């Protein structure tokens with residue numbers, strides 16, 4: 823998803839890897855880069871909670887995430903309306919919009935589903951599936967399915983599941 827990738831260039835992400843912003847959950851590093859420190863801390867805590875939710879409810883999937891992803895970084899893009907998350911294969915890093923991650927009106931379940939989605943990208947990449955324009959919609963279809971399967975394991979996520987199913991149904995294959 824474009825915007826986060828554009829505003830957070832690869833060299834900056836490499837520098838971020840060496841900064842003192844990280845905590846570890848079972849070997850997955852979780853960090854936040856935000857001019858608003860309180861928001862960064864909140865984002866980081868909620869991302870760690872989301873990881874723990876995955877660990878509790880989907881242990882197999884969680885083990886895969888720990889193997890495939892090295893880190894999850896919340897960053898604050900210039901506009902808080904911009905998208906949720908993206909995956910950077912070169913660093914095996916999942917980047918999440920800090921505004922979204924810190925926003926208490928967004929359920930931890932939804933945040934966890936975002937991680938599951940990006941982890942599906944990570945998994946596909948690891949299997950050699952490249953994110954070319956030609957197959958991007960098909961990849962997105964698979965990753966949204968992963969979110970749905972995960973969320974169905976949790977309770978009170980019906981609305982979220984329906985929203986993702988609608989999004990999935992609206993994908994247009996070229």
Ligand SMILES: [Zn+2]
Pocket residue numbers: 939943962965
């Ligand atoms: Zn995706």
